Structure formats: structure tokens, C-alpha cells
Amino acid sequence: MSESVRVACHSGAGASLRRIRAILRRHGYLIVRSPTRIVSMMYYPTVTMVIWGFVTLYLAPTNNFLRDAPGLFIGAVLLWDLLFRGQLGVSLTFIEEFYARNLGNLFVAPLTLPEYIVGQLTISLFRALVGVGGACLFAYLVFDYSIFSIGLPLAAFFANLVVFGWAIGLAMSGMILRIGLGAEELAWAAVFVLAPISGVYYPIGVLPTWLQAVASAIPSSHVFEGMRSVLIQGVFRWDHFWIACALNALYVTLGAAAFGWAMRDARSRGTLLQMGE
Amino acid sequence: MLTHAASDAAIVVSDLAKSYGAVEAVKGVSFAVRSGTTTALLGGNGAGKTTTLSMLLGVLTPSAGRVTVLGEELPAHRHRVLPRMNFTSPYVDLPKRLTVAQNLAVFADLYGLRRARERIAEVAADCDLTGLLKRSYGSLSAGQRTRVSLAKAVLNEPEVLLLDEPTASLDPDIGDRMRTYLERYQHRTGCTMLLASHHMGEVERMCDDVIMLREGRVVDQGSPQQLLARYGRENMEDVFLDVARGRADERVPGGATVGTAG
Numbered sequence: 039m040s041e042s043v044r045v046a047c048h049s050g051a052g053a054s055l056r057r058i059r060a061i062l063r064r065h066g067y068l069i070v071r072s073p074t075r076i077v078s079m080m081y082y083p084t085v086t087m088v089i090w091g092f093v094t095l096y097l098a099p100t101n102n103f104l105r106d107a108p109g110l111f112i113g114a115v116l117l118w119d120l121l122f123r124g125q126l127g128v129s130l131t132f133i134e135e136f137y138a139r140n141l142g143n144l145f146v147a148p149l150t151l152p153e154y155i156v157g158q159l160t161i162s163l164f165r166a167l168v169g170v171g172g173a174c175l176f177a178y179l180v181f182d183y184s185i186f187s188i189g190l191p192l193a194a195f196f197a198n199l200v201v202f203g204w205a206i207g208l209a210m211s212g213m214i215l216r217i218g219l220g221a222e223e224l225a226w227a228a229v230f231v232l233a234p235i236s237g238v239y240y241p242i243g244v245l246p247t248w249l250q251a252v253a254s255a256i257p258s259s260h261v262f263e264g265m266r267s268v269l270i271q272g273v274f275r276w277d278h279f280w281i282a283c284a285l286n287a288l289y290v291t292l293g294a295a296a297f298g299w300a301m302r303d304a305r306s307r308g309t310l311l312q313m314g315e
Numbered sequence: 316m317l318t319h320a321a322s323d324a325a326i327v328v329s330d331l332a333k334s335y336g337a338v339e340a341v342k343g344v345s346f347a348v349r350s351g352t353t354t355a356l357l358g359g360n361g362a363g364k365t366t367t368l369s370m371l372l373g374v375l376t377p378s379a380g381r382v383t384v385l386g387e388e389l390p391a392h393r394h395r396v397l398p399r400m401n402f403t404s405p406y407v408d409l410p411k412r413l414t415v416a417q418n419l420a421v422f423a424d425l426y427g428l429r430r431a432r433e434r435i436a437e438v439a440a441d442c443d444l445t446g447l448l449k450r451s452y453g454s455l456s457a458g459q460r461t462r463v464s465l466a467k468a469v470l471n472e473p474e475v476l477l478l479d480e481p482t483a484s485l486d487p488d489i490g491d492r493m494r495t496y497l498e499r500y501q502h503r504t505g506c507t508m509l510l511a512s513h514h515m516g517e518v519e520r521m522c523d524d525v526i527m528l529r530e531g532r533v534v535d536q537g538s539p540q541q542l543l544a545r546y547g548r549e550n551m552e553d554v555f556l557d558v559a560r561g562r563a564d565e566r567v568p569g570g571a572t573v574g575t576a577g
Contacts, residue, residue: 053427060424064410067417071451134410142407143467146372147425148397305390307335308366308375311406 057149061157065131079165080172083119087173090115091181107269111239112183116170117195117265118238121258122229123169124203125210127162129225132211136219142311151301155294158211159204166200188265191274195261198282201290202257203229208293212300215309237262257282257289325350325475325507326371331380333366340366342531343380348524353501353508355518357551358528359559364511365406367528368477371509372402384475398426401473403464403481411453415444415463418452419470426471434470441496442466443489457484465493469500478510482517490514494521515551525551527558534558 069075090111098104104111135141144154177183185192210225235242235249236258242250253259260282267275304310324347333341341363348354356364369375370382373393382389387396409418416435423431439445442462447455452463461484468476481497482490494517500506512518518525519539527535527542535542535558539551546554556562 056424056427060421063417063424064413064421067413067421068410071412138410139406139408140410142374142404143409143422144425146374146397146400146402147422148394148427149425150394302376305374306376308333308369310374311365311369311372311404 054153057153058157061154062160065161076168079169083169083173084176087112087115087177088180091177109183109187110269112177112181113185113188113265113269114238114262116173116177116185117199119170119173120166120196121199121203123166124162124200125207125229127165128158128204128207129210131158131161132214133222133225145310151298162204162207163200188268191268194279195265198257198261198286201286205286205289205293209296212296215300215304232256232258235259241266257285323350324348325385326509327383329381331370331382332378333370333375334378340531344533346526346533346536348507348509350507351505352523353510353521354524354526355522356509356511356526356528357518357555362528363531364528365479368479368511371477373397398471399473400475401468401471402477403468404479405483409452409463412451414449414451416448419466422467422470428471438466438470458486458489461485472504474506476506476508478508480512482514515555519551529558
């Protein structure tokens with residue numbers, strides 16, 4: 039064998055990073071070759087933000103609450119979209135492989151599932167930054183609202199929402215691997231089930247008591263409670279932050295475990311080479 | 316002869332079985348593939364060829380039995396041996412929106428190749444793809460895509476190459492070039508090839524050994540010359556038909572090796 043072509047060692051951090059880079063390249067090429075994908079990443083968050091921006095302009099003159107915290111709705115919609123983009127970025131990365139019938143090629147190469155997941159999460163982060171970043175720019179240009187006015191807590195909210203999106207996206211990837219592309223619609227819609235109990239636009243306190251208990255078990259409700267606390271009272275609630283972090287640790291572990299189980303199941307059922315459109 | 320105890324074997328399969336519920340796709344198959352040779356896995360549709368190849372690739376977990384490739388047991392140690400293997404299969408495809416060069420660059424990274432650009436140029440020249448490197452994979456004809464798939468398969472200079480109908484969609488001219496390329500590749504690198512094919516001319520030309528499968532079992536095996544002599548046939552196509560249609564016992568004096576090889 040020609041050692042000038044093949045590397046001497048396929049294990050270790052260097053080899054692992056190259057395989058992760060391969061996944062980033064594969065999706066990077068796809069995005070760069072398709073400008074409509076970049077536009078579509080920004081389209082939905084921008085349109086939603088514009089709607090809530092005008093709702094704020096309409097209600098603010100008659101509402102002290104909004105007059106004091108004019109960024110409440112716009113900030114909420116931008117942060118909510120981080121969660122959505124985080125989830126969608128992970129799920130879509132996987133769905134792309136399905137449509138391309140490329141899963142067999144990837145997993146017959148020395149790629150491990152953890153390496154693939156790191157690639158998925160990195161692409162998801164990029165998609166979330168581009169999508170919500172575009173909407174943030176429009177919010178500043180159209181409504182003179184800067185998401186950065188939230189200050190340092192923004193980083194805490196950002197991290198918790200994106201990571202929760204990853205957890206859902208990994209679980210959805212596992213579901214698609216188990217069920218097939220019939221589950222694609224679920225991948226798009228999964229996060230919206232959580233919207234009513236996340237308290238995106240209203241406090242969790244308005245929910246029925248039993249639903250408040252459910253809401254307290256998801257990280258996003260703690261993030262949006264924390265956001266309102268920062269915007270209305272000017273206080274960063276560490277309790278909400280730490281609870282969201284702990285819940286995220288649990289859900290990401292569960293999401294990755296679900297994906298891992300689905301991969302083992304696909305190897306057992308022989309579907310890995312045959313999955314596709 | 317093929318024996319699963321062969322000490323110079325690159326692939327050793329022992330009592331390999333795969334069931335999907337009540338359906339037994341592969342039923343206790345055993346064989347060995349000698350290092351540096353080409354072996355054909357022949358059988359009709361549903362004979363268990365692709366299932367066997369999938370287990371050799373580590374993407375299908377066997378229900379029972381053992382698979383050893385280059386001394387490493389699969390699927391337990393697949394990450395040690397996968398960098399030294401590669402495959403082509405009609406069941407997989409490459410991303411259509413990426414160019415040929417981009418697709419190959421992704422796999423160069425996945426296999427951790429040194430001098431990736433040079434290697435891609437080299438493989439593209441060998442597979443007559445140089446003029447197509449900047450074209451999107453989706454814009455290529457079926458034959459061109461098969462060549463890209465083959466280029467992907469030899470990109471990492473594999474020591475073991477599993478080929479599932481590698482020339483199925485190629486015209487005779489390109490098919491012949493690809494066979495010549497694979498023969499030269501094997502001569503240069505000493506690669507071991509396991510080939511599932513329905514092209515009997517390809518089998519006679521390329522293969523040192525043949526394993527005949529029917530209904531998930533090995534029903535006969537030997538070199539093409541041995542099989543032709545045993546069945547009293549002029550070509551492998553007739554041997555294939557004898558085995559596929561269950562005429563082996565009529566053709567082979569004393570009965571074929573049905574059941575004993577597996």
C-alpha cells in the first residue's frame with residue numbers, strides 16, 4: 039500500500055477532527071452552492087420578527103408594560119427562533135443525508151456517531167447564527183431594537199436555547215432513522231409543541247397549575263422567564279439559568295442516547311444502506 | 316480452494332447468519348477470501364449477497380457467526396478496519412448538489428488521506444473523470460456516476476474492496492475500462508476484492524474464486540474453471556442458471572457441494 043496516500047493512524051484527535059471537518063465540508067459546500075438555502079434560513083425568523091415588531095408598535099402607546107420593555111416581543115421571537123433553528127439545523131443535516139442516500143457511504147467510512155453528531159451540532163450552530171443573525175439585523179434596521187441590549191445574559195439564553203434545540207434535533211434524527219422520511223414532518227413541527235408551555239410571550243404563571251409543572255421541566259420556559267426578568271426588572275435570575283443548564287444536560291444526553299439507539303437498531307435491521315428518498 | 320481456515324485469508328466468514336424476524340436471509344454461511352485475490356459472490360436476487368456484503372462492511376449486525384476482515388473482528392472492531400476497506404453499492408449514492416471534486420474531497424477527509432488533492436486528481440484520471448471534476452454529481456449520467464462511485468471506493472487505496480454490481484450501469488466500453496482499472500489496481504496494490512455481480516463475463520475474467528449462494532446458503536464454490544468442469548458447462552452463465560434453478564444435482568456427478576460448503 040502507498041503510505042504516501044493513506045495516513046499512518048486513523049485514531050486520535052487529529053483523525054477525528056478531519057472526519058468532523060468532512061461533515062462540515064459536505065454541508066458547507068451544499069450551503070455555498072445554494073444561496074436560496076441561506077435566504078430561507080433568514081426568511082422565517084425575519085418575517086415573524088417583523089410581525090411582532092409591528093404588534094409592539096401598535097400596542098406600546100396604550101400599554102405601560104410594552105412602553106417600559108419595548109423589546110419584549112421582538113426579543114422573545116428572536117430567542118424562540120434560536121431554539122427552532124438549533125433543532126432544525128440538527129434534523130435537516132441528517133435529513134439531507136437521507137435524501138442523498140449517503141448514510142451508507144458515511145458510516146462505512148471510519149466516521150463514528152459522536153463525530154457525526156459534533157458535525158451536526160456545529161452546522162446547526164452556524165444555521166442558527168445566520169438565520170437569527172439576519173433577523174436581528176432587520177430588527178435593528180426596522181425597529182431600532184438591538185438584541186444585544188439584553189447584555190451578557192443574552193449569552194446564557196442563547197446557549198441554553200441552542201443546546202435544547204440540539205437535544206430535540208438529536209431525538210428527531212433518531213426518530214427519522216427508525217421510522218424513515220415519514221417522520222420528516224415531525225422533525226419540522228416537534229419544537230412547536232413546546233411553544234405554549236415555554237412562555238415565549240407570556241409568563242408561565244398564566245398556565246393552569248398542572249401545565250406549570252410540565253413547563254418547569256423544560257429548559258426553554260426557564261430561559262423565557264429569565265428573559266422577562268432581565269427586560270422588565272433588570273435582574274438576571276441565576277436559579278432559572280442553572281435549572282435550564284441541568285435540564286439541558288439531561289435532555290442532550292437523552293437525545294444523543296436516542297440517536298445512538300436508533301443507529302444500533304438500523305444496523306440490526308439492515309436499513310442503513312437502504313435508507314433514502 | 317476456498318477454506319474458511321485459510322491462513323492467508325483477508326476475509327474469513329464463519330457460520331454467518333442474519334434473520335429478520337422469522338425470515339432467514341443468510342443461513343450459516345462460511346467462506347474465506349484469499350489475500351490479493353478476487354472472489355465473486357454469485358446468486359439470484361434474494362440469495363443473500365447484499366446481506367452478506369453489508370455484514371462484511373459492518374453496517375449490518377449478524378444474528379450469529381463471525382466475520383474477520385484483515386485480522387479484525389467485525390462489527391466489534393470495525394473502526395480499526397474500515398479505514399483499510401471501501402465499497403461500491405447500488406443502494407447508496409452521493410450528494411447530487413456537490414461537484415465530483417467536492418464529493419471526493421469530503422471522502423478524502425473522512426479517510427484521513429494525505430495529499431488529498433493529488434490523490435483526487437490521480438483517481439479522477441484513472442477513472443476518466445478529470446473533465447467532470449467541476450460538474451455537479453447530479454448532472455452526470457448513470458455511467459458517469461458509477462465511475463465516481465468507483466473513484467470514491469479506491470480513493471483511500473483500500474486493502475479490501477467490496478464491490479456490489481460495480482459495472483451494472485456501464486456501457487461495454489466503459490465497463491471494460493473499469494475492469495481493466497480494477498485489475499491493474501489489484502496488481503499494483505495487492506488488494507483483496509469480493510465482487511457481487513450478475514455479469515458472468517466479468518466473473519470469468521476477474522475472479523480467482525466463486526462462491527455460489529442460494530436462499531441464504533453457500534451451495535457451491537471453487538475457481539471458475541473448476542465450476543465449469545464440474546457442471547460440464549462452457550460458461551459461467553449456464554453454471555449460474557444450474558445453481559439458481561436447482562439443477563446442480565442433475566449436472567454434477569455425485570451431487571454438488573450443496574449444504575456442505577456453508
